[in-house]
Amino acid sequence: MKKYKFFTNFDEEEAWLKAMAKQGSRFVKKTSFGYEFEPAEPEDAEIRIDYRTFKRQDDFEDYRALFEDSGWDHIAGTKSSGHQYFKKSGKVGGEEIFSDVDSRAGRYKRLSDMWATLACCFVPLFAVLVSTDAIDPGVLLDPKSLYYTPGLWSLTGAAFWRAFLFETPFVLVRGLFWIFIPVMIFLYLYFSARANKQYKKTQDDKIIRH
Template identity: 45%
Template structure:
């Protein structure tokens, strides 16, 4: 069974997965915009937790998994630095983090990732702008993407034919700029949101 969802917040994703687990939906994997659950309902509605961490060496990842499994948490799968765990031991803690410091560490690692991605996309925007590949007109005058001479002076069927012919090309010209801008703003938003959670964890300490 597949469920299509997109989360910009790791805590919201975790809450939703636990609601699905409560309904008997056993998590098996995930794609870019989808989650895969076992076809048959499970009577085991164990808790799901998510951590974020990257590894340079395979043995570090093996030690990481072993540490959690020894604590009663089964590693289900990993996706883009996110690691999904399910509580297997009824006597294990309800959280994979033993204290607020380790929980704050997860947010700190996410912060570093979001900052790097924000910086990357903002740098890309600057490069495109300085090389004239991206201009302000793209955002305030979308019609500047249309290069057909005299297009906006045409009327009737002639205008419609010319407009429809060039629109796909114009979208390809402008699409990249909008995607880069949206990505930069999205990662910056995630950075600020995660920073607030990180600060909150430190305050709780």
């Protein structure tokens, strides 16, 4: 069974995965656009999420072994996936996989840096496309410029609608291509800001507890 959801908050994601386990759906794999589950006996599973990437497979295996020795089974994630999912194995191990608040907050910092890096990767590409006139940022303020039919906006009646409806599918394709990169940059920066906000909130909670 597949479920399509997107989270920017690890705590909310953990709570949702726990709720799914109580309903008899065992989490087995994270995909690009969602989650894969398989039928299982309902259980009160404790699932925790970390965010780490590794250059070497050996480092990734050592990372998994460290948590498994502490009573947490690695149930999903690869060395390059970033998101790492752990499930408490029986009654062994503590309630948390993180030794302190800084470790818990650090996953949000790493996630924020990842989103920011992706945004930065798109900025030079966008600049090149704009400088070569492959993309015209002006269309965001003047969508009519995407229509190339001569004299379209001076037509009236049936002649206008025939020309308008004929060209609109092509306009949508051109428009999506031109706004795709700006939209992706905005989304990546937004996700980065959300993760950074949660990082700061987690750090502030540490100060309040002390």
